[in-house]
Amino acid sequence: xxxxxxxxxxxxxxxxxxxxxxxxxxxxxxxxxxxxxxxxxxxxxxxxxxxxxxxxxxxxxxxxxxxxxxxxxxxxxxxxxxxxxxxxxxxxxxxxxxxxxxxxxxxxxxxxxxxxxxxxxxxxxxxxxxxxxxxxxxxxxxxxxxxxxxxxxxxxxxxxxxxxxxxxxxxxxxxxxxxxxxxxxxxxxxxxxxxxxxxxxxxxxxxxxxxxxxxxxxxxxxxxxxxxxxxxxxxxxxxxxxxxxxxxxxxxxxxxxxxxxxxxxxxxxxxxxxxxxxxxxxxxxxxxxxxxxxxxxxxxxxxxxxxxxxxxxxxxxxxxxxxxxxx
Ligand SMILES: NC(=O)c1ccc[n+]([C@@H]2O[C@H](COP(=O)([O-])OP(=O)(O)OC[C@H]3O[C@@H](n4cnc5c(N)ncnc54)[C@H](O)[C@@H]3O)[C@@H](O)[C@H]2O)c1
Numbered sequence: 001x002x003x004x005x006x007x008x009x010x011x012x013x014x015x016x017x018x019x020x021x022x023x024x025x026x027x028x029x030x031x032x033x034x035x036x037x038x039x040x041x042x043x044x045x046x047x048x049x050x051x052x053x054x055x056x057x058x059x060x061x062x063x064x065x066x067x068x069x070x071x072x073x074x075x076x077x078x079x080x081x082x083x084x085x086x087x088x089x090x091x092x093x094x095x096x097x098x099x100x101x102x103x104x105x106x107x108x109x110x111x112x113x114x115x116x117x118x119x120x121x122x123x124x125x126x127x128x129x130x131x132x133x134x135x136x137x138x139x140x141x142x143x144x145x146x147x148x149x150x151x152x153x154x155x156x157x158x159x160x161x162x163x164x165x166x167x168x169x170x171x172x173x174x175x176x177x178x179x180x181x182x183x184x185x186x187x188x189x190x191x192x193x194x195x196x197x198x199x200x201x202x203x204x205x206x207x208x209x210x211x212x213x214x215x216x217x218x219x220x221x222x223x224x225x226x227x228x229x230x231x232x233x234x235x236x237x238x239x240x241x242x243x244x245x246x247x248x249x250x251x252x253x254x255x256x257x258x259x260x261x262x263x264x265x266x267x268x269x270x271x272x273x274x275x276x277x278x279x280x281x282x283x284x285x286x287x288x289x290x291x292x293x294x295x296x297x298x299x300x301x302x303x304x305x306x307x308x309x310x311x312x313x314x315x316x317x318x319x320x321x322x323x324x325x326x327x
Pocket of ligand 1: 014015016017019020032037038039040092093094096097100102121122123124144145146147236258
């Protein structure tokens with residue numbers, strides 16, 4: 001899949017937890033050599049073993065061929081300097097804490113090559129919070145994935161004020177080469193696009209349960225049996241464009257008032273307190289006992305693989321169809 005790299009190109013993954021390991025699959029699958037580096041003893045080894053299992057799952061789902069060849073492109077780097085040596089790109093995937101990322105960026109700055117670019121997996125912290133002090137800051141940005149990145153192609157590219165356009169364009173081109181779907185923000189905002197959208201939905205979901213208006217299960221079902229079905233292949237703007245005979249403007253004029261009323265009535269935002277957390281936790285544990293969380297996550301990944309395959313096959317079929325229409 002996406003085997004467009006030369007084989008000599010190298011990417012470094014710094015922080016080989018859940019997200020770093022997922023990114024390693026993305027780059028190795030596309031033909032890049034991937035150096036894994038993690039400060040916690042044994043973590044990079046665990047990552048390699050975890051990746052081997054995921055590659056078997058991906059092969060079984062028909063999403064990759066030759067998992068052994070992909071695995072052979074991965075290696076553990078004994079130091080940060082070894083990991084970055086000759087790397088064209090670094091995917092930083094350490095903890096979501098400003099002080100951890102700031103210290104790491106100082107270390108990266110000491111060993112980084114003159115052309116290497118650094119993307120951070122940060123879920124919501126702008127790169128300006130931890131790259132201002134480094135000399136390589138023009139080559140740093142946020143490249144935020146959805147988990148797991150090898151199944152969900154979206155990646156949000158977010159520049160710090162000093163990130164150059166060349167950096168944005170080069171990382172965008174790299175992401176396209178490895179089969180991801182980049183979106184670009186013009187400047188930083190906490191939560192970027194993805195978590196700001198998810199945040200609005202989550203705030204309302206918790207509010208409905210807190211007020212006793214619906215159960216957590218029924219809120220979930222409204223997405224899994226309703227809104228989420230469309231969202232697997234189109235976003236909210238396209239959805240409403242197709243939901244009124246006159247398109248998005250017609251929809252906005254017909255239903256704008258409803259959404260304005262909802263938003264006006266929910267101006268107040270409170271943190272999710274312990275009482276509310278206990279309420280949602282109790283409802284979730286009646287449908288999914290805590291000891292089944294991991295099995296359910298594995299089920300989710302199998303369903304995501306089937307969906308990824310369906311989307312890939314449909315995209316290919318549509319492309320072939322439009323090519324033959326052009327001819
Ligand atoms: N978990 C998700 O769903 C998700 C999704 C998108 C983005 N992210 C972001 O990705 C980043 C990583 O998240 P995660 O869930 O993989 O965390 P994780 O805890 O699973 O992994 C973090 C890894 O970083 C290592 N580490 C810490 N300091 C290091 C250093 N200085 N050098 C090298 N390795 C170091 C740790 O040992 C650990 O293995 C965070 O910024 C997070 O917000 C997470």
